[in-house]
Amino acid sequence: MTLDNSTVGSDVQARLQASLPDVAQTWSTFQGQERVVVPASQILQFLKVCRDVAGFDQLTDLTCVDLLEMQGAVDRFELVYCLLSVDAGTRLIVKTYLNEPNLTVPTATQVWFGADWLEREVYDMFGIVFEGHPNFKRLLLPDEFVSFPLRKDYPQQGRGERHNFPIITRSKS
């Protein structure tokens, strides 16, 4: 497969900056991987343009990082969208920062419906709320669970949840 040169490298940056001049974008590169940081309030607008203008038609991954113990970090949560343009083979990492108490971002399910479970997993593990998600609830952990285990202030051994699960017997179920 030949790469489409029009979307490779910093052309993506030029294109996105030209189509969204009012969105503050901080671009950086590490080992050839392009990353961009955008404000959380404009993330949905930015992601839509990524798909429609820059051709990123797949959301490869969506994850979150808790920066609580990271030295020099000013924000608490970093939301990471890994985008891929299937035909051109270009990748782009879009990041946004969130702080307590406002851990809410709009859902990306209307841009790529594959974001459905990824967003539910991020909520499950970090407690980030995706507004407008069609079926928003925990994905992996039980509904009764109250903590968000991948946050850095959650202990690795847990908080005794396993011992407090309700016991359901065959006659009661």
Add this chain to the structure above:
Amino acid sequence: MPLELLDSPGLLENQKEGLWTLNFGPQHPATHTTLRLVLQLDGETVIDAEPDIGFLHSGFEKLGESLDFNQYVTIVDRMNYISPLANEIAWHHSVEALMGIELTPRCKYIRTIFAELMRIHDHLLCTGTCVLDLGGATAFMYAFNEREYIYEICERASGQRFHTSYTRVGGLLYDVTDDWIAMVRKFCRNFPKAYADFAGLVMKNRIFIERTRGVGVLTKEDAIAGGATGPVARASGVTRDLRIDEPYLAYNDFDFDICCAKAGDCYSRFQVRMMEMEQSLKIIEQAIENLPSGPIYNEAHGKTGIPDKTEVYRSIEGLIHHFENIMPNRQMNVPVESFYAATESPNGELGYYIVSDGNFRAYRARTRPPSLLHFALFPKMIRNCMLSDVVAVLGSINIIAAELDR
């Protein structure tokens, strides 16, 4: 999720009349591991399906934050345990990409051979059990016979059949021996016959074709927007394969094809997997005959590699080298950065997003499991199929619950 059965959210009250709900799993032979489906049925037609996962959630990503880059390999090979080495290769590929470590040609070739052996290994299980679920027990035995031999190849190289923990940052646990090369050659000689037996039993089997053709269709648009990768996406007409589009290891040196199909049904997913096994064998044959000599750790990166055990026990330099690598306050220099790198695992794109704070372990080790995104597409595939098609579709997308839940 609560234990009571759920109502389908999309249906109106008057549409629900005459529908019934079926709980499928979490323990059912066709789920292979533990996952649950709540099916809304109209007679025998599936109107909607709601997957319920998390039964095998074990907090692997949390563990990745407390184990160092070499130790975590023992956890990643328990994710997709159908092809453990493919996970290890993917994990260390990401770690090496983050640190900027270049592998030696020999190490690259050995890892490539293992990655392709794992592809055959995984596809044999997937295709074998897919046939078994649909009632064909004979073909399954032919597939498992070959898998057994691949286990032996893994054991010869690493000492472990199953959870090999064979890769290390910048290298491998042990170098391979001549015995091992002979075993791989023997596999290359014997596999085509076993493959032909297996394919002959299934590929033109009328019952199998009628159970799978046109069932569980995934369109190309849905595959792309839904995040499908690997054989599932290629069976729907997406011509993307990371081995060619983002070459890693030694894949640039070999001649092989991307296998694709257009229909997007269970039978094309099955066909793509069968064709990929042939291509994998072709890669292994090329790699084993051209296996370069030389070290498995790159000298240019100094002492990143773990030294050989005889050196550790018999010389003071070896012991110091080992100590410098193992003690938590020494270890290697890692940039304070984040990086996403992915490999083409048998099931699809297996990526790791690693955030490092310069410490000897990852600050965050995110796995991008292909199974998770494939299973999210399951309700789309199964809608308007029959109840008995559920096992056919589940078998064709190869859901591994340990990787799904991590």
